[in-house]
Amino acid sequence: MKESTLLKQALRQVMSGQVPAAADPYRPGWHLAPAVGLLNDPNGFIQHNGRYHLFYQWNPLACAHGAKFWGHWSSADLLHWRHEPLALAPSEAFESHGCYSGSAVTDHGQLTLIYTGNVKYADGSRTAFQCLARQNAEGGFDKIGPVLDLPAGYSGHVRDPKVWRHNNHWYMVLGAQDLTLRGKVLLLRSEDLLSWHTLGEIAGSGLNGLGEFGYMWECPDLFRLADHDVLLCCPQGLPAEADHYLNTFQSGYFVGQLDHQSAHFPHGDFSELDLGFEFYAPQTTQTDDGRRLLIGWMGIPDGDEFYQPTVEQGWIHTMTCPRELTLVAGKIIQQPARELQQLRGTMQQWQGIAMDAPIWDITQAEVEIETDHPFSADFGSDLQLQWDGEWLRLTRNNRRSGLPEQRVWRGHLRHLSVLSDRSSIEIFINGGESVMSSRYFPALPARLTLKGDRQITLRHWSLADCV
Ligand code: FRU
Numbered sequence: 050m051k052e053s054t055l056l057k058q059a060l061r062q063v064m065s066g067q068v069p070a071a072a073d074p075y076r077p078g079w080h081l082a083p084a085v086g087l088l089n090d091p092n093g094f095i096q097h098n099g100r101y102h103l104f105y106q107w108n109p110l111a112c113a114h115g116a117k118f119w120g121h122w123s124s125a126d127l128l129h130w131r132h133e134p135l136a137l138a139p140s141e142a143f144e145s146h147g148c149y150s151g152s153a154v155t156d157h158g159q160l161t162l163i164y165t166g167n168v169k170y171a172d173g174s175r176t177a178f179q180c181l182a183r184q185n186a187e188g189g190f191d192k193i194g195p196v197l198d199l200p201a202g203y204s205g206h207v208r209d210p211k212v213w214r215h216n217n218h219w220y221m222v223l224g225a226q227d228l229t230l231r232g233k234v235l236l237l238r239s240e241d242l243l244s245w246h247t248l249g250e251i252a253g254s255g256l257n258g259l260g261e262f263g264y265m266w267e268c269p270d271l272f273r274l275a276d277h278d279v280l281l282c283c284p285q286g287l288p289a290e291a292d293h294y295l296n297t298f299q300s301g302y303f304v305g306q307l308d309h310q311s312a313h314f315p316h317g318d319f320s321e322l323d324l325g326f327e328f329y330a331p332q333t334t335q336t337d338d339g340r341r342l343l344i345g346w347m348g349i350p351d352g353d354e355f356y357q358p359t360v361e362q363g364w365i366h367t368m369t370c371p372r373e374l375t376l377v378a379g380k381i382i383q384q385p386a387r388e389l390q391q392l393r394g395t396m397q398q399w400q401g402i403a404m405d406a407p408i409w410d411i412t413q414a415e416v417e418i419e420t421d422h423p424f425s426a427d428f429g430s431d432l433q434l435q436w437d438g439e440w441l442r443l444t445r446n447n448r449r450s451g452l453p454e455q456r457v458w459r460g461h462l463r464h465l466s467v468l469s470d471r472s473s474i475e476i477f478i479n480g481g482e483s484v485m486s487s488r489y490f491p492a493l494p495a496r497l498t499l500k501g502d503r504q505i506t507l508r509h510w511s512l513a514d515c516v
Contacts, residue, residue, distance in 0.1 A: 056138055059109040059118065062086060066363040073362040074493050075472035078413045078514040079392055080347070081105075081122060081130060081368040087112050088366045090209075090268060090330035091344045092119060093136075093153030096337055097160050100125055103344065104136055104162070105368070106150055112355065112365040117147035119164065127342075127371050127388045128515045134189045136182070137164065143178045143195050144168070150209040150268060150330065151179075154219070156242060160184040163221070163242070165208035166195060175205035179223070181242060197245045200235065203227055207235075209268045211332070212242070215309060221245065222269040224282065231255055232266035232284050236312045249312030252280055252303060257316055263287050267298075268330040271307065274341055275376040278307040280316065283330055292457045293321065297351045300329050304379050317379060324456050325443065325476070325485035327352070333374065342386060345369040347473055347486055356448035358490050359472070369486055370468060370475060382481040385468060389415075393510035403501030409509050411469045412494040417508040418465045424501030426467075428474060429491030436462050441478065443485050458483050469495060470512070 066085035076082060086109040093104035100123050107120040119137035122130040137148040144166030151164030166178040178195035185191050199207055206226040213220055219239040227233055233253030237245045251271075254262040263284030270281040280303045287294045300323065305316025322331060323345065331345035348354055348366040359365050371386040393415060399406055403424040409416065411428065418426070425435040432445045441458040458478055466477040471493065476485040499505070 055110075055116070055140070056135075059135075059138070062109050069362050070364040073359055073364070075359050075362075075490060076364070077367050077470040077473065077516065079128070079389075079512055079516055080370060080470050080473060081516060083107055083109070083120065083364050083366070084132070085109055085363050086365075087114065088120070088346070088368070089114070089117075089348060089350075090150045090346050091332045091368055092150050092164065093162055094332045094334040094342070094344055095153040095155070095160070096334060097153070097155050099337065101127055102133075102153060102160065103130070103368075104153065112360045112363065114350075115147070116145075117149060117167075119148050119162070127386055128391060130516055134187065136162065136190050137192075141166070141192065141194070142168070143180060146175075148180075149177070152211045152332065154212050154214065154242070156183075161242065162190060163196075163210045163212050165210065167208065177205055177207045179210050179221075179245070193243075196243050197237070200225075200247050203233075204230070206265050211268075211270045213272070218309075220271075220309065222251070222271045222280070224265070224267045224269050225253075226265040227253075230264045231261070232263040232286070234266055234269045234280065234282055236307075236309075238309075248310075251307065251312050251314040252282070252316065254284070257314065259319070262319070268300075268332070270331070270333050272333055272335065272341060274374060274381075277304050277376060277379075278314065279304055279376065279381065280314065281322070281331060281333070284319075292459060295456055296326065296328075296349050298329060298349065300331060300345070302381060304376065320380065322381065322383070323484045323486050324458050326445065326454075326456055326487040328369065328484075328486045331369075341374040343372045343374055343383065345486070347488060353447050353449040357488065367473060367488070372481075372484075380482065383484050384477065384481040385466070385475075389468075389512075392512040392515060394513065395510070397509045399507045399509070401504065403499040403503060403505045406499045406505070406507060409497040409507075410494050410511070411467070411497045412471055413512045413514070414469050415510045415512055416467045416469075416497060418467070418505055419463070419507075420503065420505040421461065421463055422501065422503030422505070424499060424503065424505060427498045427500070428469070428489065429495040429497070430489060432474065432487070432489040432491070434476065443476070443487065445487070445489060456485055456487075458485065468512070471495070
């Protein structure tokens with residue numbers, strides 16, 4: 050389909066759909082969500098000329114996956130975001146089935162996007178091109194076209210370039226599937242972003258002491274944190290274990306040291322980034338003040354997503370809140386970006402036996418709970434959190450089957466910080482050792498009720514609207 054037809058359809062959808070979508074009571078007050086249609090991966094997260102830019106995988110035409118566009122928001126403060134002109138719409142043969150995920154860099158002062166042109170053929174096969182687009186004076190993007198064809202030795206699943214600058218070279222990590230159907234991450238180098246040289250596979254199924262570990266790795270990201278190199282990636286095809294890998298696809302990281310010459314990346318074990326029901330395809334950027342920020346998609350491919358009630362209002366999915374990353378004892382710690390504290394209203398503090406606690410309005414709120422005693426929390430509708438002294442369990446009913454399902458964390462609980470926003474909840478455990486992110490659809494206003502016969506301390510803030 051030519052760009053003009055697709056664009057006209059997209060415009061019609063936005064014009065007719067944005068009012069009902071904006072009126073949906075489940076629409077977040079302080080998280081990013083699509084005006085209409087489906088949002089998935091965060092793309093091109095960057096601070097450029099002092100302003101944050103966040104692009105996103107977007108199908109404006111339906112609440113379904115399809116030929117993806119790149120939407121574009123920008124913000125001075127990570128709180129108030131404005132829509133920028135549409136960045137990319139699939140219009141060319143090299144991206145006929147979508148402008149898929151990728152990243153952004155500042156090249157000679159110009160905001161430059163590197164993304165995957167996804168191409169599917171009638172016989173079910175596919176190929177992929179890594180493509181470049183540069184920002185023009187109107188704030189839109191001019192497509193330069195493909196800068197890398199499918200590398201030899203890989204299937205058509207090669208995508209999601211993340212590019213960074215190191216020692217006066219450009220480097221790229223790419224998600225890939227080899228011809229034996231194993232997921233890999235490739236490292237490439239370039240002098241000018243236009244021609245790329247493959248250095249090798251830095252990680253993947255069957256590499257670096259890892260056994261079989263998935264048939265495809267999506268959305269890699271590589272960055273330096275506390276004198277280590279961290280590789281984020283999303284392996285597909287890991288079998289579920291009792292307390293791990295419970296979502297359809299996983300999102301996690303390896304910590305190691307990357308040799309940029311030899312593409313050697315000895316690394317430790319895979320750790321999941323988030324243990325909730327909805328989290329995938331995160332991307333990070335480094336801020337001007339040196340922080341590493343992460344935003345993820347609060348969704349999962351191929352879950353019970355299309356049973357979410359917002360579909361009836363013409364939109365689906367949100368981003369997570371922006372999170373600050375640090376590395377402590379080889380593990381990533383995630384904390385809500387400090388800017389979010391500006392959304393807090395007056396603090397209310399309460400101390401006593403859990404079951405004596407008042408009922409709290411958590412429609413848009415932040416709640417801290419301090420205790421190491423067993424207790425349970427009901428967030429309204431069908432979402433509950435239970436701490437039994439060893440396991441923390443988040444339980445809800447699967448929207449497709451109606452059956453209860455659980456996500457779990459095991460450890461010594463001291464502190465919880467729960468951030469809610471009308472239809473989502475992000476639970477930061479022990480100051481961000483682990484996080485559980487989930488969408489949920491409570492009766493509004495959402496209420497938090499506590500149970501338990503031991504002492505807790507609770508702090509509550511309402512959070513203001515900002516998007
Ligand atoms: C991850 C992903 C990426 C791809 C994009 C398409 O969610 O499948 O691998 O580029 O979404 O929207």
